[in-house]
Amino acid sequence: MNERCARRDLVANSRTLTLFWVLPATTILTTGYLADVEWVITISWTLSLLVMSVACLANARGCGRIHCYFTGPFFLLMALVSLAHGIELLPLGRNGWRIIGSAILIGSVLLSVVPELLRGRYSRALRNSDPGS
Numbered sequence: 001m002n003e004r005c006a007r008r009d010l011v012a013n014s015r016t017l018t019l020f021w022v023l024p025a026t027t028i029l030t031t032g033y034l035a036d037v038e039w040v041i042t043i044s045w046t047l048s049l050l051v052m053s054v055a056c057l058a059n060a061r062g063c064g065r066i067h068c069y070f071t072g073p074f075f076l077l078m079a080l081v082s083l084a085h086g087i088e089l090l091p092l093g094r095n096g097w098r099i100i101g102s103a104i105l106i107g108s109v110l111l112s113v114v115p116e117l118l119r120g121r122y123s124r125a126l127r128n129s130d131p132g133s
Helices: 003-008 012-032 038-063 065-084 096-119 122-127
Strands: none
Touching: 012 096, 012 122, 038 065, 038 096, 065 096, 096 122
């Protein structure tokens, strides 16, 4: 494993992992189960997904973490879907938030695991750019 990539990996750092992914995911889960007001869910899910998306995109660029190339755009798309559903541009019916939540869960698990099983943890281009590799 390339040490330079690992040092720059936000996912591998417990503080940034908690700040950029665990807390937003916890917010989504909490508001999904406890919030009764649509605008609370809309704002919290949209902002949480945006935070996760930006962090993934920054991580993909900064350390070449393979799954971040997929989860970054996916979280951005799901933020847009959450916003569109919340402001009633995308009517998904009574179970709309459950549908979106299920898509987030399934998509994030698949996009986090499968790409790294197939391609490794870090982008070959960034791994090979390190003078020590």
